[in-house]
Amino acid sequence: MYEQVGGDVTWSDLDPDSIPAVPEAESYYIGYGDVLDVNFLYETKYSREAIKVRPDGRITYPLAGEVFVAGMSPADLDSVLTDSFSEIILDPRITVIVRDFQPQKVYVLGEVGNPGDFEYIRDMTLTKALAVARGYTDDARRSNVLVIRRIGEDHIIGMEVNIEALLSKNDFSLDVPLKPFDIVFVPKSRIATTEQFIKRLGTIIGTPMDLYLKGWQVANVEMYYEYYSRIISR
Numbered sequence: 001m002y003e004q005v006g007g008d009v010t011w012s013d014l015d016p017d018s019i020p021a022v023p024e025a026e027s028y029y030i031g032y033g034d035v036l037d038v039n040f041l042y043e044t045k046y047s048r049e050a051i052k053v054r055p056d057g058r059i060t061y062p063l064a065g066e067v068f069v070a071g072m073s074p075a076d077l078d079s080v081l082t083d084s085f086s087e088i089i090l091d092p093r094i095t096v097i098v099r100d101f102q103p104q105k106v107y108v109l110g111e112v113g114n115p116g117d118f119e120y121i122r123d124m125t126l127t128k129a130l131a132v133a134r135g136y137t138d139d140a141r142r143s144n145v146l147v148i149r150r151i152g153e154d155h156i157i158g159m160e161v162n163i164e165a166l167l168s169k170n171d172f173s174l175d176v177p178l179k180p181f182d183i184v185f186v187p188k189s190r191i192a193t194t195e196q197f198i199k200r201l202g203t204i205i206g207t208p209m210d211l212y213l214k215g216w217q218v219a220n221v222e223m224y225y226e227y228y229s230r231i232i233s234r
Contacts, residue, residue: 041093
């Protein structure tokens, strides 16, 4: 189970044009559930096939140990392994291949009609994701919907959105654009402070959801949090 083990906390007003995000991928990013082959050109005894990325975003590789690979490109992992094996092999030549990859997802959880994981589609927004999840339940607190994004191994942001106000004003310029693996969470009660957000986060990504939340295991990682609110005045 997740618990906060440290890290800084900030609270900010949400400007939709300056929402932090992972840089656009120039190549595929490795994530939970992917299956990798690592080939050594000459020292083939170090090659391994069908390495599955664990829910914590890591793999175990002989002599390299535990390697956090979630969010890396195959070229990034190639460089990490090359650095590790350079102490053992002169000029190692390594190729990392994604044998089997999971589709990019967004996760819509909490008080929605059909919570779960849904395939990410380019230009998907918060309201589109909620529609895919069949809208809200009667218990939903629509004025405090959260978008949660991991923008680094140790950096998480939460964005509170007043969907009721967004829809009533028909101002869809304020509809948050989603990124792959974002979590949309519709709560029953308001999350009013950063500290409450951090506390609630453990419940949101805890068992059993961590069985399918790709790259979202953050237990025992010192995190830096940002919490953005007041996207629309109440």
